[in-house]
Amino acid sequence: xxxxxxxxxxxxxxxxxxxxxxxxxxxxxxxxxxxxxxxxxxxxxxxxxxxxxxxxxxxxxxxxxxxxxxxxxxxxxxxxxxxxxxxxxxxxxxxxxxxxxxxxxxxxxxxxxxxxxxxxxxxxxxxxxxxxxxxxxxxxxxxxxxxxxxxxxxxxxxxxxxxxxxxxxxxxxxxxxxxxxxxxxxxxxxxxxxxxxxxxxxxxxxxxxxxxxxxxxxxxxxxxxxxxxxxxxxxxxxxxxxxxxxxxxxxxxxxxxxxxxxxxxxxxxxxxxxxxxxxxxxxxxxxxxxxxxxxxxxxxxxxxxxxxxxxxxxxxxxxxxxxxxxxxxxxxxxxxxxxxxxxxxxxxxxxxxxxxxxxxxxxxxxxxxxxxxxxxxxxxxxxxxxxxxxxxxxxxxxxxxxxxxxxxxxxxxxxxxxxxxxxxxxxxxxxxxxxxxxxxxxxxxxxxxxxxxxxxxxxxxxxxxxxxxxxxxxxxxxxxxxxxxxxxxxxxxxxxxxxxxxxxxxxxxxxxxxxxxxxx
Ligand code: FAD
Ligand code: 2HG
Ligand code: ZN
Numbered sequence: 051x052x053x054x055x056x057x058x059x060x061x062x063x064x065x066x067x068x069x070x071x072x073x074x075x076x077x078x079x080x081x082x083x084x085x086x087x088x089x090x091x092x093x094x095x096x097x098x099x100x101x102x103x104x105x106x107x108x109x110x111x112x113x114x115x116x117x118x119x120x121x122x123x124x125x126x127x128x129x130x131x132x133x134x135x136x137x138x139x140x141x142x143x144x145x146x147x148x149x150x151x152x153x154x155x156x157x158x159x160x161x162x163x164x165x166x167x168x169x170x171x172x173x174x175x176x177x178x179x180x181x182x183x184x185x186x187x188x189x190x191x192x193x194x195x196x197x198x199x200x201x202x203x204x205x206x207x208x209x210x211x212x213x214x215x216x217x218x219x220x221x222x223x224x225x226x227x228x229x230x231x232x233x234x235x236x237x238x239x240x241x242x243x244x245x246x247x248x249x250x251x252x253x254x255x256x257x258x259x260x261x262x263x264x265x266x267x268x269x270x271x272x273x274x275x276x277x278x279x280x281x282x283x284x285x286x287x288x289x290x291x292x293x294x295x296x297x298x299x300x301x302x303x304x305x306x307x308x309x310x311x312x313x314x315x316x317x318x319x320x321x322x323x324x325x326x327x328x329x330x331x332x333x334x335x336x337x338x339x340x341x342x343x344x345x346x347x348x349x350x351x352x353x354x355x356x357x358x359x360x361x362x363x364x365x366x367x368x369x370x371x372x373x374x375x376x377x378x379x380x381x382x383x384x385x386x387x388x389x390x391x392x393x394x395x396x397x398x399x400x401x402x403x404x405x406x407x408x409x410x411x412x413x414x415x416x417x418x419x420x421x422x423x424x425x426x427x428x429x430x431x432x433x434x435x436x437x438x439x440x441x442x443x444x445x446x447x448x449x450x451x452x453x454x455x456x457x458x459x460x461x462x463x464x465x466x467x468x469x470x471x472x473x474x475x476x477x478x479x480x481x482x483x484x485x486x487x488x489x490x491x492x493x494x495x496x497x498x499x500x501x502x503x504x505x506x507x508x509x510x511x512x513x514x515x516x517x518x519x520x521x522x523x524x525x526x527x528x529x530x531x532x533x534x535x536x537x538x539x540x541x542x543x544x545x546x547x548x549x550x551x552x553x554x555x556x557x558x559x560x561x562x563x564x565x566x567x568x569x570x
Pocket of ligand 1: 252520
């Protein structure tokens with residue numbers, strides 16, 4: 051049944067919708083989101099010294115050509131997209147991209163690079179948001195683009211085994227045909243690879259329901275820096291034999307090994323999905339809506355996302371989407387997923403009636419059919435894309451006690467005043483994860499200095515995390531101490547030295563180095 055209703059403030063009963071949400075095409079080709087502005091090389095903008103790695107020679111390229119004929123990219127124009135990140139905020143100067151198809155090829159590449167002391171940057175869909183996915187200098191890009199084979203799927207257990215370069219959305223489509231879904235979903239699904247998702251421990255829009263990849267990933271195959279392959283690709287729900295080594299590689303952002311295959315537990319595709327999109331007049335009401343929603347929807351709640359009015363304004367202006375709910379300082383997207391549509395709709399309706407009657411929600415709309423659900427989701431999922439139209443984006447991905455989530459946005463807005471074009475907040479409220487974004491016409495070092503380390507100090511004071519889901523990559527590695535004690539960082543450095551003694555895997559990322567950010 052495709053029901054849809056809009057509530058107006060003060061209305062005691064459902065009013066039928068007068069405005070249909072537009073039929074917006076879903077943005078999945080991430081590269082299409084941006085123009086083609088010139089990107090300042092990372093080593094010019096930040097004071098980074100090249101570490102003493104080997105330099106690529108003709109003989110090296112010849113070796114790789116023999117190893118994987120036709121899958122070695124050297125042309126400047128062809129290499130360019132692999133050097134620049136999705137945000138167009140960092141740029142390396144690699145001259146070589148390798149596209150292996152098998153784990154054996156990845157092993158041979160790394161064994162060779164290890165011997166020759168050549169640095170390597172593993173890359174999936176290049177949708178990372180912290181500058182981790184592209185080289186800083188001339189690191190060789192090891193792309194998983196051609197490692198896109200599904201190895202097996204067990205319909206009884208729901209366990210999928212696939213190569214690391216499978217695109218998340220393709221995997222989800224494959225699973226949907228068999229009545230399952232991937233346990234994670236994110237706005238970059240059309241481009242990001244499952245290996246990249248695991249390497250960043252991506253969170254996304256379904257974490258509230260299905261948990262983190264640290265729980266759903268059951269096994270990994272990884273090639274270490276010296277080329278040796280570690281086969282921990284088990285498909286077991288339970289395995290307590292010794293240390294859980296795969297956890298070391300989940301979230302390691304390409305610094306400890308190259309993930310070549312993933313075994314992952316996938317949930318059943320829910321039979322009934324509903325989405326409500328609501329307006330709230332204050333953040334306090336957003337919080338109370340969340341509490342009420344959790345209490346009343348219980349096990350069928352699958353997402354609780356929020357965004358402020360600035361997000362909505364930019365999505366409407368730049369992407370020509372139109373919101374079915376207007377004039378609210380905050381918006382909330384609630385998704386339910388369950389197995390009985392009558393039961394789920396009744397529960398959601400009861401919740402919405404209560405939320406309206408008690409004044410928590412001032413306006414809202416609900417969708418139960420697939421197309422309208424997609425349209426409502428795009429208002430939330432495409433904020434990141436809309437922001438890129440505003441100029442340079444300073445991105446912060448913060449975990450905080452949920453009650454404090456929006457205070458940081460308000461404080462930052464007051465601190466920056468007119469120096470910033472926009473200071474806005476949205477995110478996975480149900481996970482206590484704020485996406486604080488600040489935009490300006492162009493990059494400015496003085497604006498960056500006004501934001502950092504203020505934003506990290508603020509977060510640390512609340513015992514939050516400076517990276518809830520995007521990782522540290524290149525941009526945040528110098529700030530790890532705001533979220534981890536020194537002993538933990540030292541232990542991480544020892545793991546790194548043990549697994550990659552020459553430091554050839556994704557250098558200049560994740561762990562702090564002696565150098566500091568400089569002026570540009
Ligand atoms: P890349 O960007 O290519 O790489 C990311 C990091 O992983 C790099 O450090 C790279 O070296 C390493 N890496 C990649 N592949 C491998 C491998 N096989 N082995 C070892 N290391 C590897 N993130 C979230 O967590 N939640 C979201 O909701 C979310 N939404 C997004 C929406 C948009 C529009 C965009 C552009 C990004 C979003 N992201 C989100 C960030 C990003 O998409 C994720 O971090 C994603 O998991 C990265 O996957 P990727 O294949 O693009 O990896
Ligand atoms: C999201 O939740 C992503 O949409 C991206 O994690 C967040 O762009 C951002 O700040
Ligand atoms: Zn997110």
